[in-house]
Amino acid sequence: MSTQTEARRKSADMSNVVLSVRDLKKWYPIRKGLFSRVVAQVKAVDGVSFDIHAGETLGFVGESGCGKTTVGRTILRLLDPVTAGSAHFQGTNLFDIQGEELRAMRRKMQIIFQDPYSSLNPRMTVEAIVGEGLTVHGLVSSGKERRERVQELLKKVGLDPVRHISRYPHEFSGGQRQRIGVARAIALEPDLIVCDEAVSALDVSIQAQIINLLQGLQEEMGMSYLFIAHGLNVVEHISHRVAVMYLGRIAETAPSEKLYSGPAHPYTQALLSAIPDTDPDAPMNPEVLEGEVPNPINPPPGCRFHPRCRFAQDRCRSNDIPIPVYEIAPGHSVACILGEQVAGAVKIGEQTGA
Amino acid sequence: MAATAPEPDDVPSDGPWAQAWKRLRRNRMAMAGLVVVLAMALSAVLAPWIVPFDPREMERWTGALAPGTRHLELCNEMVVERGKAPRPQDVPTAVGKAAVDGAAHVWRIEVQDEVTTLLRVTVDGGKIQQIGEGGKRHTTLEIAEDEFIRVKDGGAVVRVPVLAVGGVLPAPAPQQAGRFVVMVERVKRPPEAKRTVEIALGTDGKVTTVTSAGVPVDGEMRVRAENVRDTSLDGARIEHSHPLGTDQEGRDVLARVLFGARISLLVGIVATFVSLSIGVFYGAIAGFAGGRTDVFMMRVVDVLYALPYIFLVIILLVAFGRSLVMLFIALGLVQWLTPARVVRGQILSLKRREFVDASVTLGATPWTILIRHLIPNTMGVVVVFTTLTIPAVILEESFLSFIGLTVLFRGEPIDSWGALVDYGRNALGGDGERWWLLVFPAAAMSLTLFSLNFLGDGLRDALDPRQKGRG
Numbered sequence: 071m072s073t074q075t076e077a078r079r080k081s082a083d084m085s086n087v088v089l090s091v092r093d094l095k096k097w098y099p100i101r102k103g104l105f106s107r108v109v110a111q112v113k114a115v116d117g118v119s120f121d122i123h124a125g126e127t128l129g130f131v132g133e134s135g136c137g138k139t140t141v142g143r144t145i146l147r148l149l150d151p152v153t154a155g156s157a158h159f160q161g162t163n164l165f166d167i168q169g170e171e172l173r174a175m176r177r178k179m180q181i182i183f184q185d186p187y188s189s190l191n192p193r194m195t196v197e198a199i200v201g202e203g204l205t206v207h208g209l210v211s212s213g214k215e216r217r218e219r220v221q222e223l224l225k226k227v228g229l230d231p232v233r234h235i236s237r238y239p240h241e242f243s244g245g246q247r248q249r250i251g252v253a254r255a256i257a258l259e260p261d262l263i264v265c266d267e268a269v270s271a272l273d274v275s276i277q278a279q280i281i282n283l284l285q286g287l288q289e290e291m292g293m294s295y296l297f298i299a300h301g302l303n304v305v306e307h308i309s310h311r312v313a314v315m316y317l318g319r320i321a322e323t324a325p326s327e328k329l330y331s332g333p334a335h336p337y338t339q340a341l342l343s344a345i346p347d348t349d350p351d352a353p354m355n356p357e358v359l360e361g362e363v364p365n366p367i368n369p370p371p372g373c374r375f376h377p378r379c380r381f382a383q384d385r386c387r388s389n390d391i392p393i394p395v396y397e398i399a400p401g402h403s404v405a406c407i408l409g410e411q412v413a414g415a416v417k418i419g420e421q422t423g424a
Numbered sequence: 425m426a427a428t429a430p431e432p433d434d435v436p437s438d439g440p441w442a443q444a445w446k447r448l449r450r451n452r453m454a455m456a457g458l459v460v461v462l463a464m465a466l467s468a469v470l471a472p473w474i475v476p477f478d479p480r481e482m483e484r485w486t487g488a489l490a491p492g493t494r495h496l497e498l499c500n501e502m503v504v505e506r507g508k509a510p511r512p513q514d515v516p517t518a519v520g521k522a523a524v525d526g527a528a529h530v531w532r533i534e535v536q537d538e539v540t541t542l543l544r545v546t547v548d549g550g551k552i553q554q555i556g557e558g559g560k561r562h563t564t565l566e567i568a569e570d571e572f573i574r575v576k577d578g579g580a581v582v583r584v585p586v587l588a589v590g591g592v593l594p595a596p597a598p599q600q601a602g603r604f605v606v607m608v609e610r611v612k613r614p615p616e617a618k619r620t621v622e623i624a625l626g627t628d629g630k631v632t633t634v635t636s637a638g639v640p641v642d643g644e645m646r647v648r649a650e651n652v653r654d655t656s657l658d659g660a661r662i663e664h665s666h667p668l669g670t671d672q673e674g675r676d677v678l679a680r681v682l683f684g685a686r687i688s689l690l691v692g693i694v695a696t697f698v699s700l701s702i703g704v705f706y707g708a709i710a711g712f713a714g715g716r717t718d719v720f721m722m723r724v725v726d727v728l729y730a731l732p733y734i735f736l737v738i739i740l741l742v743a744f745g746r747s748l749v750m751l752f753i754a755l756g757l758v759q760w761l762t763p764a765r766v767v768r769g770q771i772l773s774l775k776r777r778e779f780v781d782a783s784v785t786l787g788a789t790p791w792t793i794l795i796r797h798l799i800p801n802t803m804g805v806v807v808v809f810t811t812l813t814i815p816a817v818i819l820e821e822s823f824l825s826f827i828g829l830t831v832l833f834r835g836e837p838i839d840s841w842g843a844l845v846d847y848g849r850n851a852l853g854g855d856g857e858r859w860w861l862l863v864f865p866a867a868a869m870s871l872t873l874f875s876l877n878f879l880g881d882g883l884r885d886a887l888d889p890r891q892k893g894r895g
Contacts, residue, residue, distance in 0.1 A: 148781050176787040189778035193440060193800045199779075202796075203786035238439055254782065 086124040088261055088294050089145070094118045094155035096137075096144050100367065113366050114140040116318035117155075117421055122262065125288065127295040129309030129326065131302055131341070133363055137318040138298045142264040145296070146181055147172060160261070177207055180255035184267035186247035190239035196250055197235045200224065203258045223253040226290075227283060245276035249283065256287060264296045269304060281308050302341055306330055311401060314338045317374040318366055319421055324402040334404040334412065336379050373406070373421075381408060392420035444804070447886040454882020457875035464872050468685035477676035479683040479839060488851065488858045491669040491677070535636070537617035541610040543573075545593055548603040552589050557610075564588040571612045669860045672851050677860060680844055681868050687840040688869070691751065691821045692814040699756040700813065703763030704799065704806055710764070711771030712794050722768065725761050733758040737820075741829050748838070751824070751831045755817050763809050770802045804887035811880035815873040822869065841869040 096115040099108040115137040122128045130138040143149045145157050147164060157164045159179065167175060180203075183189035190199055200223055201216045203209075210216040221231035227249040239247055248268065255263050265284065269277040285308060288295065299305045305312055306326050313323045314337065322335040333339045340359045361378045364370050371389040376382040385391045386407060396409030397418045409415050448454055467474055543565070544556035555562040565587040567573060573584065587593075593606060619637040634641040668677035710721035737754040744750050774780070775798060783793050822842025824830070830837040830846075837843060848862030856862075 143781075146785055148784060173787040173789075176785055179785070181782065181785050183778040183782065185778060189782055191779040191797050191801070193803075194797075195439075202783065202788065206787045206792065240440075251782075254786070258786070 087121045088124050088126075088160060089122040089296075090158045091121070091141075091145065092119045092156050092158075094141065094144060094157065095153040096140050096149060097153040110367050113318050113369060115144065116366075116369070118315070118318070118320055119419070120313055120320065120323060122294045122296060124261070125292045125294060126311065127288065127297050127309045129305035129312040130296060130298040130315060131300065131305050131312060132315035134300060135363060135366070136315045137366075138300075138315050139266055141315075142181070142266050142296055142298050146179055146264060147176075148181075177203075177258045178261045179264070180258060180260040180262075181264045181266055182248070182251050182255050182268040184271050186244050186251060186271060187239075189251055190247055192239055195236050195238055196220070196224070196229075199239070199250060200253045200257055203254065207258065209258070219257070220253075223257055226256065226287065227253045229253070244272055245279060248272060248276075248280055252280070252283060252287070256291065256293075259291065260293055262294045262296065264298065266298050267300065268297070270299060270301070277304060284308065302330075302345055314341065317363060317369055319374055320405065321375065322402075322404045322406075324399075324404075328399065328402050334398055334402070334409060335375075335406050336381055336408070337375050383407065389422075392422045395419040395421065440804075444883075444886040448882050451882040451885060453878045454886070457878035457882065460871060460875035461879060464685055464868070464875075465689060467682055468689055471679070471682035471686060475676060475679040475682060477679040479675060479679040480836075488672045488861065489666055489670040489674075491667060491860050491864075493666050493669060535619055535621050537613075537619075539612045539614065541612075543587075543608040543610055545587075545606045545608045546603065547593055547606055550592060552587070552591050552593055553603070555587060555589060562587075562589075565610075567610065568612070570614075571610055574609045574611055575606060668864050671847065671861050672858070677864055680839055681841075681864050684839050684841045684844050684865060685868060685872070687838050688818050688821065688842070689814075689872075691748075691755075691840065692818040695752050695755040695759065695817045695821075696810055696813040698752055699759035699817075700763050700806060700810060702756065703760035703809075704767050704802065706760065707764035707767030707769075708771050708794060708799055708802070711768035712775060712790070712798060714772075714775075718768070722765070725764055728757070729761055734823075737824065738829060741824070741831075746829060746832045748831055748833050751821065755820055758820075759813055759817060763806070763813075766805055766809070767802050770805055771798050774798050774801050808880055808884040808887060811876055811883055815876040815880075818869070819873060841865050845869065 094115055095113070095117055098112040098114060100110040100112065101107060102109045118137070118141055120128065130141065132138045140149065144152055145159075145164060152165050155165075159175065162175065164175065194202075197217060197220050201210070201220045204216055204219055210219055217235070220235060224231040224234060229246065229249055234242075234246075239250065242250065251268075268284070269280050272280060281304065284295065287293075295308070297305060297308055302312075309326045311323060312326045312329045314321045314329070314335065316337050322329065322333065322338045324334075329338065330342065333342050344358075359378050364374070364377060370377050371387060372391065373379070373382070373386040373393045376386040379386065386393070393405055394407060394409065394417050395403055395405045396412070396415040397403045398409055398412040398415045403418060405421055410417075448458075541557060544554070545552055546554040546556075555565055557565070567584055567587060573587065587608075593608075621637075621641075622633075622635045624632045624634075666676050666678065668681065670676055671680070706721065706725075710718045713721075737758065740754040740757075741750055780793055780797055783797055788796070818841070821831070821840055822845065825838075825840050825842030826846045828846070830840075830843050832838070844865035845862065848858075848865055851858055851861045
């Protein structure tokens, strides 16, 4: 596994940034009263920055409600308007473009959804679903050409190009449906695919199949993935780098084996200790997190994690002092004051309070 | 692997509609409804070929005939012309025979020409008051032995020796109270005017040649069918049969019911189509746009809902004329509201489904998403609404006809089922002796409405199995 991962690491071109997101914020106003006065903001995403390189898979993990799905959808312009920040995709700020320009840009970014049932139109055949993008962008000139292209795509995702092409979604199993979703996403040969919990709804055995399929497609076509998941184990297998999100912010970003071998952020440490070992004799002493995830309407001041953190100090609890972001190793950054204790840590930014 | 294990890979693919059809076929009531509706629609379309009568053709002299009555063709004019088929209602036997044989057929009829004199007979209280002939007035009028009298425009032949003031008009006349004038013909049939006409019919049922007493006839020949004996058919008179009887104007009830079906079904289908088209698009746009647009559009629907619609319809019909177009507008104005609400609700939930996001990501325009993804997914509801709205519209149109707001088409009241039921109720008679005038139109209408409702219920179950068993 690790040698395979190593080989894949090399296929990712770390010098070529495909997507560069800076200080992304997506707030939802809460309106009340007769004049729809804004009384509060749900800070679903509150200052997220990351880069994705060509051919790279960036894993996004975090608990439910931490904003990881919102990040993916905001980048795809499925949730307009964005509150603040920028997302440069191949040099173009995605939040600046509209209309035809945006439509053209959409060819390069696709999404695979969590729910293989609601993500496929029940009234359309596989051919129409997979070929929709080809038709929308005028990439095929005839029905025959579209059919041939769809058949190629079905072959790529491991479906039967002859028997499956004229069927409807309800005739497929969950795994097969997800393959249809993958075929639809790769139909336009995008440079980036957001996998929004793409395997979370599937059986474990089928999860592995889909992940292998995604990895195979990446090697063949060279696209990047933003792989969103709530389970660390799934992300570990597919990702080159992993970003851990907590309450609308990124706590830690690291190459995946470094994250698993040496987590620097207390939240990442707690998450990793919660993964059960496959060895039944291994001692199980998870570091149990106290308390609940705070409400994003009224997030805690200072470090978002401080109410549940074992190491929290006074300066973590105040909005007056920004939380520093340290790069503690190449490609490994952590948003925690503990980062300064690591030898060779360089402060590369900070997260300001609410 | 679980993903691919038990796939019936070689069965042909079933689309959502094919599945719905399978479920519908198991529903006996719905299938019976479907059969009845189709049969009714088919006989409405084929009405002119099923009944040889024009539903508006009056034979006043017959009055209301009970179902199953047969009577001789008496008052029709028969028209034969080379190159044309004889009018089927005039010559049912001959055309029928030619059609069955598929061969050339010579139709031989005996024609007796007649000489008529017109009389104006004034009747008051059933008694003859005046007899006018040309400029003269008679108190008594002797009718010669080879003459007879006949009420003009449809009346039985009556042989009486004398017609006198103070006496009773022996011929069946329109039943009216008070004083009125009856046009009566005094008819003489000279024996020498009897001649044999041979009409040669081609294999296509059209007249090839006409000869009268051996002399070829050019152009049109008109004879009173009353004076015609079909000698090629053993001298049988042309006979009419009315399986459902006739009304008081002598119109065939079967013909009126079948032609009424045409109108009622047409009104139902057109008004439903119009209102559903409006409703689906309005609801879809409101639901898809969301936000303030949605709120505004739905408040408009609420306001229209609040109006007492039957008054609205009546006011519209009275103010703008009782035309067919106005009827469609009036009914459409009411009927699109419910589908608009239902479709909006459907769209609201559908647009949150991920396949819509997928389509956005693929670069589809909002319009494409609405047309390709959202509206097709509401078609199940729309089909159900169609089958349930058609009977509702038929019933409303019938109600309007019943309260006297019969819609006019080309200046004449349309004979929809509602109008027929209204007529039948008025003509029923004290003891219901003319029951067939009410029973048959009402039965046809009820049967169709029941069938459409059963079909609609069946379709709802078939198209949305999860709804089964709920209200």
